[in-house]
Amino acid sequence: MADSQSSKSAPYATFSSFINFSNKLRDDGVPNRIDKTVFGAASGSVIYSTISALKSLDLIDENGIPSKQFVDFVNSSDEDRKQILRDILRVGYSSLWDSSIDLETATAGQFDEHLREIYDVKGSTVDKSAAFFISAANFAEVPLSSHLKARKPIASSSSSRKSSKQRKKNNGNEPKAESELPVQRPAPVKPLEHQLVDLMTEDDLDVDVKEAIWKLVQYLTAKRAKSSVFD
Known part of the structure; x- marks a missing residue:
């Protein structure tokens, strides 16, 4: 484990799910406990990932009790939410504001490495965690480098490159050698x-x-x- 902060997982919910849930609570009122029953008709995966994000950002405790900061965020206007979210991100991602990385000059590769090293994020979750932070930072008007804003999903980019190469090979009518046949790998569990x-x-x-x-x-x-x- 690279850092004490890696005992917390980085949020991997979609930022839109986080905002939609906050808007729902702004309309319905913030309950004294956040649990799956307050999500309405949301899917199980949305419920699970959003609750996980709230815990990661210290917006609810292990028992689902909302923090004052979360209540303030929910009840604020969209404009006022920006400053509150900036404060939330600074606490929830404290390692991103120390000397180890500069968000205003960092590349997407550096940011991904940071997520893996500090938060122990693995596989396709890197894309989800990165997407959440970048969307949240853009909403909160946190300065980010143009390289980071232009980050593309790793998984889809890799698949696209492989598909392109495969199409080029298949344009010829030559039979594939046995060594060129794709290796069947077990799907991640x-x-x-x-x-x-x-x-x-x-x-x-x-x-x-x-x-x-x-x-x-x-x-x-x-x-x-x-x-x-x-x-």
Whole structure:
């Protein structure tokens, strides 16, 4: 573990989900506890990732109790939210404001490396975590380098390059040598709690079953967070 801050995961929800949920609470009122029942008809994956983001940014505690800062953010106008969100980002991503990286000159590659090293972000989650921060920073008018603003998803870029090369090879009618055939690699496996969240979206599940699955998701999430502290 590279840094004490890596005991917290970087938010990987979509920023639009975060804002939409905040807007919903601005209309309906902020409850004294944030749990899955206040998300309305949102999907299980949106609920899980948004709650995870709120915890990562210290906007709710482990029991779902909202902080004063989150209540202030929710109840503020869109314009006033910008300054509050700047403060939230400085606390939630404190390592991005020390001497290790300069957001106004950093490249997308440097930013991705920082996420991997400090927050232990892996695989396709790098794209999601980077997208959340960049969108949040743009909303809050945090100065970012043009290189960082122009960041492209790693996974899709890699796939596009491979597809382009494959198309060029296939333009000729020569049969492929055995060594040129694509290697079949096993698909990455989602963490168990993510699989369980996807399962919760099934329409034929009873309420009791969904409650049991949600309790298991919370247990696995807490266990993962606890184990990362001691890594």
